Amino acid sequence: MIEVAVTGAGGHMGREVIEAATDREGMAVVLAVNRTSVGAVAGHEVEDEAELPRLLDDRDPDVLVDFTLPDPSTRYVEACAEAGVAAVVGTTGFPESQLEVLADAAESVPVLRASNFARGVMALRRAIREAVGALPDYDAELTETHHNRKRDAPSGTALSILEDVDEIREEQRSSGSRTESDGSERVHGREGEQPREEGEVGVHARRAGDVTGEHELLLAGNHEVLTLTHRAESRGVFAAGALDAADWLVGRPAGEYDFEDTI
Template sequence: MSVSVAVTGATGQMGRAVLDAASAREDVDVAFAVNRDSDGEEVVAGVPVEPTREFDQLLADHNPDVVVDFTGPASSQNYVAVAAEAGVASVVGTTGFDDEGEAALRELAEYAPVLKASNFGRGVQALLSAVEAAVADLPGYDVEVTETHHNRKRDAPSGTANAILDRIEDAREDDASERVHGREGEAPREEGEIGVHARRAGSVTGEHEVLLAGNHEEVRLTHRAEDRGVFAEGALDAAVWLAGRDPGWYDFADVVTGSDTQ
């Protein structure tokens, strides 16, 4: 039995990728798609794109199992709020939320399941685990995180880079850490620093590298996404996994590991 999904931001790069991926899957059906600037005449991957203002009514008419959202923090929060009120689950790949926005999503998860991830690449989950283990095994080593994305990406550092930084800080346990974003002028490295560098260029889909250096050696851990379809497939995997679950806050790691915990 297939899972019915609604796709927001349907004419954006990720929205298109999600619709393209869904068209090739037997376990997913697209109930409807919306976009803020749509005039109701555009079609993506065989799916008519409706204007966002009709989202509430489309949700009531089609009753999808899951909303898949890759838009912006403000619009994402609105979509999830409407979906939660209707008891519909949401998979959120939007990044750039501040603490208040993230807290608002977590509150909405009390009414319907919400799965939010900064990256839906399965390889990134492996990278996060490897980074945490390497930092724990190499205490005192200098750590630098570099991420590169296309020149239209708005938030920096990327959501994935922030997730990596969180893992590094968790692995350091009681050690004081300070995130230092780039360097300029006289800026010698201080103990406990984590260097953070965001690059924006061309059409790079996404690359993240963690450098650990010390004891006259280097360890480099890298993930490179070669196509947005990787993230689209992961988001749809998450939608299939999330459908029918109890209200709560979920993570993509739950999907990758097959966990049933919240």
């Protein structure tokens, strides 16, 4: 039985994780915390997040799953490092200074951090790397859409896709298969007179309604257009993926891991 702690239990993703873990065979929620007072979630009492260090020592979970915000998430992972608890982190938008804190924690416990826990997104990223590699001089435009309460833009998943594009294009420049000599430039939206410059990658973030998440990379050139798209229909897909990651992470040596490592 894998015993799980969940932070941000009052949020949309925290609730999804608790409900999914409660229904999953071989897994049990032994601890749930939130920054504000909320009622029970899926029959589990939600406690004050300020008590997390003590609760980790008392309940001794195998792994903590976190979908919150960068500041509290950093504190939670530090508490995991102190308590010897593995951590799965789905929070995005960390500045570099906080990523360094997470890296320090990973010297003591296994920490798996991912911008997206949908297996389809992992397949999308692999397909994007292959497509960008096969179409070296095609224009690239990335569009992502999320619900109107999402704070960070572009999304963490969009940034991961952009890193994939940059990595492949850098390899192409090094090998001489790409004609541009300079690096890719990200252009966030366009307004006024904005002719497309060679080498730029357009980035467009949309926030509307209750859209769970959609990412599309468009590649255009040679009188043809290729689009690669992933659409999440429910937050449950992210909760399931995070719990898959938690199951995989328990018992691993200390270090930094990514969701793609589990696939």
